[in-house]
Structures are given as C-alpha cells and as structure tokens.
Amino acid sequence: MRFGIYSNNSRDIGYEVARSLARILLDKGCTPVFPESFSGTIIREVEGAEFGSFETCDIIVSIGGDGTFLSVISEYRELNIPFVGINKGSIGFLTEITQFPIEDQIDLIIDGKYDIIERTQLKCELYDNDGRLKASDVCLNDVSVLRGSRPHILKLSLFINGEKVENFYGDGIVVATPTGSTAYTLAAGGPLVMPSMDVMLVSPICPHTLQNMSYILDPKSEVEIHLLDFESSPIVCPDGREMGPLKQYDVLKIRRHKDTVKTIKLNTTGFFQNVRKKIVARGSFYENGQE
Structure with a gap:
C-alpha cells in the first residue's frame, strides 16, 4: 500500500x-x-x-x-x-x-x-448584482458569511429553492453539511447531525431577534444568501478559507456538490x-x- x-x-x-x-x-x-x-x-x-x-x-x-x-x-x-x-x-x-x-x-x-x-460536500458560488460569477469553492464542513473587521451588523436575506424565507439582522449565517454540524453550526445553536446523513443545515449567527432557529434541508436544496446592507465589507469563508470580500447586493449560492x-x-x-x-x-x- x-x-x-x-x-x-x-x-x-x-x-x-x-x-x-x-x-x-x-x-x-x-x-x-x-x-x-x-x-x-x-x-x-x-x-x-x-x-x-x-x-x-x-x-x-x-x-x-x-x-x-x-x-x-x-x-x-x-x-x-x-x-x-x-x-x-x-x-x-x-x-x-x-x-x-x-x-x-x-x-x-x-x-x-x-x-x-x-x-457530503457543498459547492458555493458568489455572484455580483449583474449575475456574473465572482468566485467559487467547495467545502466539507461549512461556508459562512461573516461581518468584516468592523463590528457592524449585517442585513441578510435568505432564500431556499428560490423562495424567500426571511430577512434578518445579525453577525452572519453558516450553511453546513452533517460533518460541519459539530463545528461553527454547533456554536451557532444548530443541531448535531450524524455524518452519514444527507442533509444541509442553515443557521443564522447571532441574529437580532427574539427567536432563532436553524433549518434542516433536503440535500437537493439550493440556498441563496443576498447581502442587503452593511457598513464594512463582510467575507465568505468556506472551511475557514477566505473566498473574497462581498459587495452590496452580491448573492451567494450554495448547493450540494456532486462528489462526496x-x-x-x-x-x-x-x-x-x-x-x-x-x-x-x-x-x-x-x-x-x-x-
């Protein structure tokens, strides 16, 4: 061997x-x-x-x-x-x-x-406001949208399979695989999921709300995160790697990768x-x- x-x-x-x-x-x-x-x-x-x-x-x-x-x-x-x-x-x-x-x-x-x-892995693609692909990556654990170096709140809009789910203010959002359920998602209050399961997890990070919950999605789902308002440039991090700075009205699309x-x-x-x-x-x- x-x-x-x-x-x-x-x-x-x-x-x-x-x-x-x-x-x-x-x-x-x-x-x-x-x-x-x-x-x-x-x-x-x-x-x-x-x-x-x-x-x-x-x-x-x-x-x-x-x-x-x-x-x-x-x-x-x-x-x-x-x-x-x-x-x-x-x-x-x-x-x-x-x-x-x-x-x-x-x-x-x-x-x-x-x-x-x-x-399961995730494929994440970052698009600008005109629909042009800016960057893409693949991750095993999770992809997170995080506020930048200045401690200002983000306004994000979450879509699942083209359907608007919610707008919220918060520190960001993390989309994870079952493998990633023991990482950032756990810290964000998400569920523990056995790695053999085939699902996607979506968890807001410190949302400014009286209620907070994670979403457990069918693995064929496509998640879209729209960046609506922020004062400093947030970042996208697949598995802890910085994918690039974001601009207002950029869209991050996340779905299950074809390969495990x-x-x-x-x-x-x-x-x-x-x-x-x-x-x-x-x-x-x-x-x-x-x-």
Whole structure:
C-alpha cells in the first residue's frame, strides 16, 4: 500500500509523528509518500520515503488538527482517495487517530479493518448584482458569511429553492453539511447531525431577534444568501478559507456538490462517544480522549 502523508509542522513539531509513521509503514512493507515540498525537511533522512504526487496512493494521511485535515482535503479531493487524520491539534473531531502510539491503529488500516464514510460536500458560488460569477469553492464542513473587521451588523436575506424565507439582522449565517454540524453550526445553536446523513443545515449567527432557529434541508436544496446592507465589507469563508470580500447586493449560492469525500472510520469509537469525549459542556473539552 502507498500512503500519502501531509504533516503540519506547527503541530507535528520536527515532523516527529510523520517520521515515526513513515518508519512504521516501511517496516510493514508499505510506501510513505510525502509532497515534493517536504523533500528539503528532516523527513528526507527516512530511508525509503518517497516525495512526489499522491495520485498513485491508496490512502492520504493528515497529521495536525481539524484545520489541517480540511486543508489536505481541499488540496487533494479531486484524487477521490480515502482520507484519515492523526490528531496533533486540540479537539480534533474530524481526525480518526487520536491515541498514541499509533501503530495498532495503522495495522487496522493496513489490514482493511475500517469503514468508509461518504461525506457530503457543498459547492458555493458568489455572484455580483449583474449575475456574473465572482468566485467559487467547495467545502466539507461549512461556508459562512461573516461581518468584516468592523463590528457592524449585517442585513441578510435568505432564500431556499428560490423562495424567500426571511430577512434578518445579525453577525452572519453558516450553511453546513452533517460533518460541519459539530463545528461553527454547533456554536451557532444548530443541531448535531450524524455524518452519514444527507442533509444541509442553515443557521443564522447571532441574529437580532427574539427567536432563532436553524433549518434542516433536503440535500437537493439550493440556498441563496443576498447581502442587503452593511457598513464594512463582510467575507465568505468556506472551511475557514477566505473566498473574497462581498459587495452590496452580491448573492451567494450554495448547493450540494456532486462528489462526496471518503474518510476512514475505525471501529473504535462511535459518533456520540466522540461528542462526549471531545465536545462537552460549555468551556470544557477533552484532549486526546482523556477526561
């Protein structure tokens, strides 16, 4: 088996985990492959490690936190290869391997003792007032419209399948997949949704209203967010990446992407066990599954 490995050196200091993983794989007759840009790092000292494209790999491994995992998926999603994360971040909800040493969990992957979860993605397109496409992106977690650097409220209009739902003032809005239900949507008061479900979630962020609710949509729905009024330029962020500044009367269109992302699920912990261990009461969390 060939394993593509990407490590975030700000989390994996000195590429310690990356080098350890490479040696484990080599000992088991597998080939570790790193991006060409890693050839100038200390990883080059691992005899047998390769540097180059992930196109011929069977699995792609991300070493870092959830942000690293999302970045790796953004970079390599077109390869249609299963992803798995090794957590070196804080909460690491999306990363499957959290216990160290990692050899036993790597053995499960090599032996094929895992499930594949097909995760829904979102396609987001930004149009100007004349209907011209300004930017587009794909995200696994969510896409959010956020107020800019100045703390002024936004006026937004929400449409679903061409039907106007509501106007509201607030800090923004987040549209999420089931995978993203444990991220910004959760903080915005949205529901927890198991990642195997096929739905879309829409949650206003701090709306100025006496009532607030999220929307759970059919996966074939198209969401439109119209920007009606603001004093500073807000931003669109798919999976935390800034897509670009917005202008008044711009329209953001969001729908389910035609392709899913494949992630590896080891049969060691369930979804709600992860919720209990990693996301608990306000102001608290567990690190690496330890109470």
